[in-house]
Amino acid sequence: MKLFSYILVITLPLMCSSPSSKNYNYNEGAMDTEVVIEESSSINGLVSVPAEAKPQKIIKTSYLKFETQDLEKSYSAIISAVKTNNGFVQDDNSNKSYNTITRHLVIRIPTSNFQTAIDAISENVSYFDSKRISAKDVTEEFIDLEARLKAKQTLEKRYLELLNKAKNVKEILEIERELSNIREEIEAKQGRLKYLQDKVSLSTINIEFYKLTSEAPVTTSYGTKMWNAVKGGFNGISVFFLGILYVWPLIVIAGIAIFLLRRWIKKSKK
Template identity: 55%
Template sequence: MTKLFFLGLFGFILGCSNGGSPESLLKASNESYAYEDELAYEVSTDNLEPEQKMPREAKIIKTATLSFESAQPEETHQKILALVAQHNGFVSSDNAGKEYNRIYRNMVVRVPTENFQALVNGISEGVPYFDQKTISRQDVTEEFVDLEARLNAKRELESRYLELLKQAKNVKEMLQIERELSTIREEIEAKQGRLNYLQDRVSMSTVNIEFYKNTSERGVTLSYGQKMKNALKGGWDGISVFFLGLLYLWPLFVVFLGVGLFVRWLIRRKKKS
């Protein structure tokens, strides 16, 4: 807090030495803006009394990925839906599909963090083995605290600029201050958005679920008589295709016949001569 006090005192003295003009106050505010990182740290720690400096609640993002085979996919789906409703969660996405020898379903579930483990245990109940079962916990406490401190520092800086705006004496000063305010507010919105995102991920855990069933079908065994029947039918079909092919070539036969007759006529003519 000592550094913050001296920065404020420096701005006050600088403002008084110039008659308290907005330009001098703006310069002092810019000096303090350059020390934002230090101010954010001071705001996050020095404003607390010794007895208030207790460890913060950890901010943990919990995520699980479950993949397993199910003999009854529809029953498994209904079971998961019931468990999600029981634990006050909701289904973020639910997709089903079919491949050559497999039907599958992918689900993404969001559930309050305090019910995360209970939901995972409920889904796991009755599953003999998992193709994949991953549970991760990401600690974002440090980022959360840093964002809160920087957000408070930005809002404090915004308040200072609003005070300067009230003291502006001409349009030039107003435009200069409003440009700075616009930049600060954009940064506040960005940090608040990131903070809201982290809070959502911390308060609502995510469970990715995939279950499937193999549906490969066995080929039908044919009897010997059926195979003979199919062979005879295939042979007849082959002969039919052959003769049909010859019919398609009738123009060539006509041409060959004409050429043959012409050559024969030439040979006979040579013999007579």
């Protein structure tokens, strides 16, 4: 019963201060005092979100894909643009198919230098196969997470106060179990906030550039692609006629055989 009295003394001001604050229910059992703290469904009861507007939290990403004649030259130009804009390479990998060598880079750039870096990289590219830039506003999620985190931290402090007042093993175990759950939620929200802050402060640029290893020239525009297709058709016709020349003896023999067969058929009819 003493613990019950301490709880009322600690929490009564909080219960009376605001109707939207967290609700605390205490149930006294036949033998022991069971302490139960219930969190209100409204986060604003414990932590009020400031009315003033906060700066926007924007996650910026970009995907660039282009063809090049010199992989190393393109790589050096990209790295130069990245260093100039205080960025770094987070991932770098390359692969080779039957006629293409491809290199893929994941670049992290301070958000303030995001567009400048893209412009610097684009200066050395005559044609992009693909170029996408996107921005995601996570301001609302950021504010909500901060509010919920503060609410959980306040709730944790109150449980710690109750833990100091606990007088028996049952009360201690009950409170420690709740504390464990609250701390897991706090860590999860802190991790999510850290992830979002990283994405907001450092934008991501995915760059994929490749080189054709066949004899076909590098495609720099759609018109060039069409011209290459026409030339490929003429090459196919040339290969066809060259193939015919390789089998000319068979064609001659077949022609003679057909001629003799037709003469024999005519004589047979007479």
